Amino acid sequence: MDTPAPSDLHDAVLDWYDDHARVLPWRGPEASPWSVMVSELMLQQTPVARVVPVHAAWLERWPTPADLAAAPTGEAVRMWGRLGYPRRALRLHAAAVAIVERHDGVVPAAYEDLLALPGVGDYTAAAIASFAFGRRHVVLDTNVRRVLARAVSGTELPAPAVTRAERDVATALLPDDPATAATWAVATMELGALVCAARQPRCDACPVAEVCAWRAAGFPAYDGPPRRGQAWAGTDRQCRGRIMALARDAASFGLAQVEAAWPGTEQRERCLDSLVADGLLTQVTPGRWALPG
DNA sequence: CAGACGTGGCT
DNA sequence: TAGCCAAGTCT
Known part of the structure; x- marks a missing residue:
């Protein structure tokens, strides 16, 4: 392993966060x-x-x-x-x-209880336990993954999916003290969001530039497996989005409006059906829909 | 595990 | 301008 000295990395990130953290409504002791x-x-x-x-x-x-x-x-x-x-x-x-x-x-404080809630996956459970309750958890979001990929592993970007090695690195770096671990989690996320950005990293303003493995290696370009972009034009997602916009903007909407919003009959009906199946819409009368009451 | 799932801003 | 990207989850 050719990892930087943990103490240097931690002190630099924690000190930087202390000075540069954004003030956000869900941060701070008053946030529930x-x-x-x-x-x-x-x-x-x-x-x-x-x-x-x-x-x-x-x-x-x-x-x-x-x-x-x-x-x-x-x-x-x-x-x-x-x-x-x-x-x-x-x-x-x-x-x-x-x-x-x-x-x-x-709201439960235990990771396992949080993970069992709808819409709460590994990241979100760890984040809530950490930020709301000061628990010690590896919080591995896209920001943290990118910071560790660069600073520790020397690569421009992390792999498409979280790897075992990646989680091991994050675990090894997690401070022992719960409160410090929680601050470390937000701090690394914030660094990734404000400085170690995906597109244009501001290495000149980075507190860990001196120990960054990616910088030391000369900023090698990403060479991992291709990161596939998401298609949009003409997809069901676009069609569903159009229909949901109609639903949000009125108490209910009719077939004529959907036809105006999306020309393709087959796709339009498929999306209408899937939105109803998802519980995002209800059919109030034949040819008329609304958000679920 | 790959693919589905919204929306809008920035380069 | 056409992509790329933004604190992922679910199947």
Whole structure:
């Protein structure tokens, strides 16, 4: 192993975070675990800037899991707005119901309990346990993966999927003290988001530039397996997005509107069916749909 | 494990 | 401008 001295890396990142952390609504001692949880679901594949206003409105309307659990799923989908991947709104609602049923309405602190909630995978469970409860967990998101790939492994980008070796590196670097580990987790994420960016890394402003393996190796370009982009134009996802926009913007909508929004009959019907099957829409009358009441 | 799943901003 | 990318999860 040719890893940098842990203490140097940790001190540099933690000191940098102390000075450069963004002030966000779900950070700080006043943020409730529910606020943290809501932010984490919203932040899955979605930029911070777009989450901030929706998160504020969401917490204002549903201050506790029980408040959300008591609301119709369609209202959650409408409040989700244009954050994307609206099934996350459904999952957050289902998670709120589960929290009421299984945890007396209190967001659980244990990783295993969190992982059992809808919409909460490995990353999100570790993030909530760490950020909301100060537990010690490896929080491996795309930012942390990129920071470790560069600083420790000397590669520009991590592999398409998390590898065993990658998790081992992250585990070895996790501070022993829970509170410090939790700060280390946010700090490495923040470094990846603000400095060690995917496209244009700001190495001139990086606190770990001196010990960065990627920099030491001369910034070799990514040479791993091809990272496939997601098709968009003409896909069911685009079609579903058009239909969901209709649903959000009115109490209900009819077939004529869907036809205007999407020309292809076969695909239009398939998407309508799948949205209903997903619980994102309900058919109120023949040829008329709405968000689920 | 590969593929589905929204949306919009930036280069 | 056409991609690429953003705090992933589920099947």
